[in-house]
Amino acid sequence: MGVVHGQEMVLNIGPQHPATHGVLRLQVKTDGEVISEITPYLGYLHRCFEKHCENVTYEQVIPFTDRCDYLASMTMNFGYVVAVEKLMDIKVNDRVQHIRVIMAELQRIASHLLATGVFGLDLGAFTPFLHMLRDRERIIDLFEMTCGARLLYNYMWVGGLSHDLPKGFVEATLNFLDYFEPKIDEFENLLGHNKIFVERTADIGIMPAEVAINFGVTGPNLRASGVNWDLRKDDPYSIYDKFDFNVPVGQGIKGTVGDSWDRFYVRLQEIRESVKIVRQAIDQLPKDGDVHQSMPKKIRPPKGSIYSRTESPRGDLGYYIESDGSDTPSRLKMRSPAFTALGVLDEIAGGWLMSDVLAILGSLDIVLGEIDR
Amino acid sequence: MTVDYIFDFLTGLLGGFLGSDYLLLASMLIPCLAIFGFITIYALIVIYAELKVSSFIQDKVGPMGQGVGLHAGKWGLLQPVADALKLLLKEDIIPSSADRPLFILAPFMIFIGAFISFVAIPFGESIIVADLNIGLFYILGVGSIAVLSLILAGWASNNKWSLYGGMRSAAQIVSYEIPAGLSLIVVIMLAGTLNLQDIIKYQEGGIFNWIIFDNPFVPIAFVVYFISALAEVNRTPFDLPESESELVAGFATEYSGMRYAFFFLSEYANMFVVSAVAAAGFLGGWQSPFDGFMSTPAWSVFWMISKTGFLIFVMIWLRWTLPRLRVDQLMNVCWKVFLPIALLNIFGVAIWTVVFNS
Numbered sequence: 121m122g123v124v125h126g127q128e129m130v131l132n133i134g135p136q137h138p139a140t141h142g143v144l145r146l147q148v149k150t151d152g153e154v155i156s157e158i159t160p161y162l163g164y165l166h167r168c169f170e171k172h173c174e175n176v177t178y179e180q181v182i183p184f185t186d187r188c189d190y191l192a193s194m195t196m197n198f199g200y201v202v203a204v205e206k207l208m209d210i211k212v213n214d215r216v217q218h219i220r221v222i223m224a225e226l227q228r229i230a231s232h233l234l235a236t237g238v239f240g241l242d243l244g245a246f247t248p249f250l251h252m253l254r255d256r257e258r259i260i261d262l263f264e265m266t267c268g269a270r271l272l273y274n275y276m277w278v279g280g281l282s283h284d285l286p287k288g289f290v291e292a293t294l295n296f297l298d299y300f301e302p303k304i305d306e307f308e309n310l311l312g313h314n315k316i317f318v319e320r321t322a323d324i325g326i327m328p329a330e331v332a333i334n335f336g337v338t339g340p341n342l343r344a345s346g347v348n349w350d351l352r353k354d355d356p357y358s359i360y361d362k363f364d365f366n367v368p369v370g371q372g373i374k375g376t377v378g379d380s381w382d383r384f385y386v387r388l389q390e391i392r393e394s395v396k397i398v399r400q401a402i403d404q405l406p407k408d409g410d411v412h413q414s415m416p417k418k419i420r421p422p423k424g425s426i427y428s429r430t431e432s433p434r435g436d437l438g439y440y441i442e443s444d445g446s447d448t449p450s451r452l453k454m455r456s457p458a459f460t461a462l463g464v465l466d467e468i469a470g471g472w473l474m475s476d477v478l479a480i481l482g483s484l485d486i487v488l489g490e491i492d493r
Numbered sequence: 494m495t496v497d498y499i500f501d502f503l504t505g506l507l508g509g510f511l512g513s514d515y516l517l518l519a520s521m522l523i524p525c526l527a528i529f530g531f532i533t534i535y536a537l538i539v540i541y542a543e544l545k546v547s548s549f550i551q552d553k554v555g556p557m558g559q560g561v562g563l564h565a566g567k568w569g570l571l572q573p574v575a576d577a578l579k580l581l582l583k584e585d586i587i588p589s590s591a592d593r594p595l596f597i598l599a600p601f602m603i604f605i606g607a608f609i610s611f612v613a614i615p616f617g618e619s620i621i622v623a624d625l626n627i628g629l630f631y632i633l634g635v636g637s638i639a640v641l642s643l644i645l646a647g648w649a650s651n652n653k654w655s656l657y658g659g660m661r662s663a664a665q666i667v668s669y670e671i672p673a674g675l676s677l678i679v680v681i682m683l684a685g686t687l688n689l690q691d692i693i694k695y696q697e698g699g700i701f702n703w704i705i706f707d708n709p710f711v712p713i714a715f716v717v718y719f720i721s722a723l724a725e726v727n728r729t730p731f732d733l734p735e736s737e738s739e740l741v742a743g744f745a746t747e748y749s750g751m752r753y754a755f756f757f758l759s760e761y762a763n764m765f766v767v768s769a770v771a772a773a774g775f776l777g778g779w780q781s782p783f784d785g786f787m788s789t790p791a792w793s794v795f796w797m798i799s800k801t802g803f804l805i806f807v808m809i810w811l812r813w814t815l816p817r818l819r820v821d822q823l824m825n826v827c828w829k830v831f832l833p834i835a836l837l838n839i840f841g842v843a844i845w846t847v848v849f850n851s
Contacts, residue, residue: 244815
């Protein structure tokens with residue numbers, strides 16, 4: 121008896137599909153349940169971010185950065201203002217730096233909560249998702265307290281912040297962290313050590329370190345492959361060198377290094393580390409300091425260009441800004457970490473079953489707003 | 494049988510006015526309507542239960558109905574009614590490329606499969622529509638109609654997602670019927686009959702006479718049956734045919750409105766059927782757990798429904814706790830784990846019966 125080969129079927133996953141995390145179209149070739157080739161088609165959410173930036177002033181770019189990665193707006197703001205400040209050689213005071221770190225790390229927790237929750241949802245586990253969303257909601261409440269917005273903050277401005285911390289923010293944040301820390305163990309037990317979840321993710325979608333580096337994958341996805349690379353440690357920006365935290369890397373506890381379970385677990389561990397950073401930042405938060413102190417009246421960077429990179433929840437977020445001395449950037453390019461993560465999908469997910477491909481896609485934690493820009 | 498009772502009753506009442514043919518037809522239709530009413534009311538209750546249990550598990554309140562204006566009633570009790578109304582009023586879409594007759598047939602077939610299973614479910618010593626001497630076998634048999642209609646729905650929709658769903662359900666349900674059937678053979682061996690009423694009567698005399706406590710092999714059979722039953726009714730962790738995050742909605746992708754409601758209704762009806770079989774086969778059916786206490790006909794209905802309801806609750810509980818298995822893992826569990834266990838169980842029970850009960 122020979123092996124029966126059926127005809128290959130071309131299948132479109134998306135752009136409207138519950139597992140594509142936005143409007144992504146994957147054109148896949150399938151032989152029954154086995155998927156042999158994956159071609160992602162992008163651009164359904166393209167809003168001309170980079171072109172827009174050439175026509176607005178430097179301040180007006182910030183709201184656009186919010187809308188790129190709408191699940192981590194704070195870190196998107198952060199990356200941009202760090203770039204412009206470097207270009208203009210602005211030093212911001214310590215209070216601003218600390219508040220920025222607190223916000224960025226809270227945002228990282230929120231983003232990772234959603235990422236791990238949605239990953240569970242992709243595997244059919246509905247409850248952990250809602251538990252994580254419940255706690256993310258409390259972080260968003262903190263943001264709302266600070267700047268009024270719940271999703272798109274426009275909070276970090278060049279040389280400062282839009283608002284100082286409101287009264288009671290520090291207590292509210294500490295309350296939240298006290299409540300939240302035990303919950304991380306709960307999530308780990310509820311989802312991470314669930315037998316079915318382990319069966320579905322361990323040894324699935326293995327991304328070896330070499331492949332990850334060759335494709336330019338960064339962030340938790342790279343660290344899950346066992347590469348210790350975190351810009352907060354390796355190329356510190358802002359005041360990250362003042363904090364004591366670990367960089368969790370994938371160890372292949374349930375399977376092989378770099379499998380989907382590792383990507384999930386690294387994110388969970390990063391939430392713990394972020395909690396540590398927020399606690400330290402709150403401890404060290406200077407009492408005085410005007411958040412508008414070093415804000416320039418007019419943002420007119422000198423002629424020149426800058427490439428600045430920061431660690432967003434999804435990885436190495438770079439801004440390249442070319443200035444011609446006017447008040448609008450003459451060219452702005454964003455290096456999107458989720459874009460590179462999507463690029464590796466065909467490499468690591470080809471040949472797996474349909475259910476696995478969608479699980480692997482979920483484990484990469486892509487945000488289409490940032491991919492399409 | 495119930496039909497005979499109703500027929501005799503109607504003949505006594507209306508025998509002078511109508512011919513016996515009409516009365517026979519009427520006495521057949523009355524139990525059908527009763528079952529239909531039961532399924533509808535039960536579905537409303539279990540949908541509400543599913544909403545509330547899931548809300549409890551997920552740390553939310555679920556339908557509450559607070560505030561002014563149109564709302565879902567006290568504690569959201571009207572939510573399932575609103576859901577049903579919504580489905581009834583939705584546009585009924587048949588895709589132009591679908592195979593029209595088969596597309597229309599599929600939801601009816603799946604509902605018929607669930608519907609006629611109810612005929613043989615006993616709710617009390619004389620509260621049963623048809624006391625078949627092969628009741629258990631009959632329920633297993635007509636339960637298989639579901640798989641046929643799922644394949645039909647998947648194929649007729651002319652949609653690749655539906656096709657995936659249909660094919661998955663075919664493989665899954667056909668496979669899991671084997672361990673489910675083999676586990677029930679244990680019950681048949683002990684009770685020595687296929688008649689559900691006789692199986693329940695065999696378990697008379699309190700909780701320790703239930704078949705599940707008969708010998709150490711039967712609890713294993715019960716667990717195997719229950720998990721296989723979960724797979725047969727496409728509940729999480731075995732909801733691959735409709736796995737919403739993978740296959741959009743699987744076989745039901747192209748269905749809308751009333752036709753979708755029939756799939757929905759049948760899923761819940763099938764949950765009741767498999768739970769009722771488990772309750773009757775392993776947990777003493779309508780027998781009271783206390784010998785001779787609370788065993789009037791009204792109480793027997795209560796016991797049957799509460800035992801079944803408990804098993805349905807466990808199904809809901811599992812659904813909101815566990816992720817979904819993968820297709821090949823599903824098959825591995827069935828053929829490499831459950832099938833050997835179920836076969837060994839049969840031997841175990843047989844040997845146990847010969848050694849200890851002879």
